[in-house]
Amino acid sequence: MSGYRRRVAERIMTGFDEVDDALIHLEKKAANRIARTSMTAAMRPGVKAIKQRVKWKSGKKAIGQSVKRGRSAVTIGKLGAGVGIKKNKKLPVRKGKRPGVGLSARNIHWPGLGTKERRTKKGRRTGRMPQYQFVKEGVSASMGTMKQRLIEKAREELAKEANRVTR
Secondary structure, eight states, X not given: OTTOOOOSSSOOOTTOHHHHHHHTTSOHHHHHHHHHHHHHHHHXXXXXXXXXXXXXXXXXXXXXXXXXXXXXGOEEEEEEETSSSOSSSOOOOOOSSOOSOOSOTTTTHHHHHOEEEEEOTTSOEEEEEOOOOHHHHHHHHXXXXXXXXXXXXXXXXXXXXXXXXXX
């Protein structure tokens, strides 16, 4: 079983040996709590950096983060376009003369991925949307801050847990 670490706790945060070594000695519930809170705190600067790169006001509302418990008790954190945002909310009514729905969590992937030339059912052109790399640029620009924040928050939570255990 090469590549596996000793499993006392279920949480191992790949790439953060300092945090891994601390979490591996805790009970499962405490390790899970520390992993979730530190991952949530670490993603905030990434979300902020992505929102700074989005050109559309309605598009900024569609950038978010999510921390969930995945299969086999693995904590999964995601951030980006349309993440952690309810997609089946009623769409806001557009003001102004331009038709369409605008950008929301349902279609924020259009500028992120780009579209080809599109046409209506009657054949009229609706145009194409160029690809904007706002998620990739935002995450890469804030990666150092995110890593640092994760380690800081994990240390903070470990100190809280140590106080809780000693009481």
